[in-house]
Amino acid sequence: MLRDVEARVIRNTRLSRDYNVIALAAPEIAEATQPGQFVMVKSGRGGDPLLRRPFSVFEVLRSNNRVEGLTLLSKRVGVTTKILYDAVEGDTISCLGPLGRPFDLVDPPTEAWMVAGGVGLAPFATLGDALLAHGVKTTLFYGARTGGELFYLDWFTSRGIRLVLATEDGSIGDKARITIPLDRELQEADGEVVIYACGPEPMLEAVAHVAAKHKRTSQVSVERTMGCGMGGCYSCVIQVRSEAGSERTRPAHYVRSCIAGPVFKGEDLVWD
Numbered sequence: 001m002l003r004d005v006e007a008r009v010i011r012n013t014r015l016s017r018d019y020n021v022i023a024l025a026a027p028e029i030a031e032a033t034q035p036g037q038f039v040m041v042k043s044g045r046g047g048d049p050l051l052r053r054p055f056s057v058f059e060v061l062r063s064n065n066r067v068e069g070l071t072l073l074s075k076r077v078g079v080t081t082k083i084l085y086d087a088v089e090g091d092t093i094s095c096l097g098p099l100g101r102p103f104d105l106v107d108p109p110t111e112a113w114m115v116a117g118g119v120g121l122a123p124f125a126t127l128g129d130a131l132l133a134h135g136v137k138t139t140l141f142y143g144a145r146t147g148g149e150l151f152y153l154d155w156f157t158s159r160g161i162r163l164v165l166a167t168e169d170g171s172i173g174d175k176a177r178i179t180i181p182l183d184r185e186l187q188e189a190d191g192e193v194v195i196y197a198c199g200p201e202p203m204l205e206a207v208a209h210v211a212a213k214h215k216r217t218s219q220v221s222v223e224r225t226m227g228c229g230m231g232g233c234y235s236c237v238i239q240v241r242s243e244a245g246s247e248r249t250r251p252a253h254y255v256r257s258c259i260a261g262p263v264f265k266g267e268d269l270v271w272d
Contacts, residue, residue: 003028007095009087010061010069015151018076019119020085022093023061023069029097030060030070035105035127036221036263039097040229041072043083052096053080054226054258056122056198060129073122073151099229100262103127103196103219108135110192115141115182115207117199118149123221125152127196128161139164143178143203147171179206186214197221197266208266218266224257231259239270 007024014020029039040052059071076085087093103123106112112131114124124140131138143166144150150165150172157163164181165173174181186193197207198221211218227233236257241250252270255261 001028001032002097002099003032004094004096005029006092007069009089009091009093011089012085012087014085016148018085019074019149019151020076021058021071021073022084022087023071024093024095025069026095026097027067027069029095030057031067033057033060033070033098033126034102035130036103036123037098037100038229038262039070039072039095040099040226041084041096042080042094043091049079051227052094052229053078054099054229054262056221056262057098057126058122059125071125073119075119096229100258101260103221103263105130105134106136106194108137110194111137111139111189113139113141113182113185113193113195115178115195115197115199115203116143117178117203118144120197120199120203120221120223121151123198124196125155128156128159132159132161138162141166141178141182143167143173143199145169147173177203177206179203179210182207183210183213186210186216189214194219195266198223201271204266205269205271208269208271211266219263220266220269221262222257222264222269224262226258229258231256238264240264240268241270 007026010023042052055072058073061069074084139162141164166178195218204220224236227235237254238257
């Protein structure tokens with residue numbers, strides 16, 4: 001059920017000069033959130049910015065078997081993300097959600113390989129927990145420009161999620177884009193694998209192509225500018241192929257990623 005709440009800031013953990021994880025007391029939204037869904041947020045004070053901004057739900061916070069709230073992983077790049085970075089305990093953030101189409105979970109013996117680029121890590125805490133609860137063997141392929149932008153590594157490993165890392169400067173893991181180790185390991189994989197990806201759209205396109213090359217299914221969470229998050233403003237349209245026709249002749253049309261996505265099959269998207 002969609003909820004719109006004035007969420008109190010529980011805590012704000014600054015991971016670096018630009019990245020932070022903000023915890024919000026929004027149990028009504030967190031309780032209903034499925035992995036891959038998002039919320040639309042803005043400061044509870046003043047009118048700047050006018051419009052809300054979308055953020056994947058990072059974690060669902062629980063204590064004594066009760067849901068207490070949710071967290072958002074943010075990178076400071078604009079007005080809203082600066083507000084989130086500067087927020088202190090007790091501030092309020094307007095939070096609308098949960099919104100969007102979630103990831104489809106797999107079951108054993110299929111393995112799940114999550115591929116994150118930078119802040120694209122955001123949907124994979126909730127997804128990782130859900131997959132592990134299903135008994136699915138899970139790997140996180142995680143790439144960034146430098147090792148200083150790789151976060152929550154211990155959080156994932158403590159849950160038994162295998163890590164494969166890559167950085168563009170070679171400071172941690174492969175000196176490469178994250179699709180390089182993904183391609184390498186898919187060549188060696190002999191069981192069923194489903195790829196989940198989130199990050200910049202050029203990375204998502206590369207992941208979808210690598211998955212298709214190895215005849216694997218991919219689900220990608222796109223990062224589009226959204227004005228409302230509910231399909232009213234058409235600011236987030238994306239081109240997809242219809243289900244009718246052959247793989248190469250399926251006609252394309254536009255859909256609103258906020259309601260038809262943000263999760264799509266990689267092979268269904270028409271990449272620019």
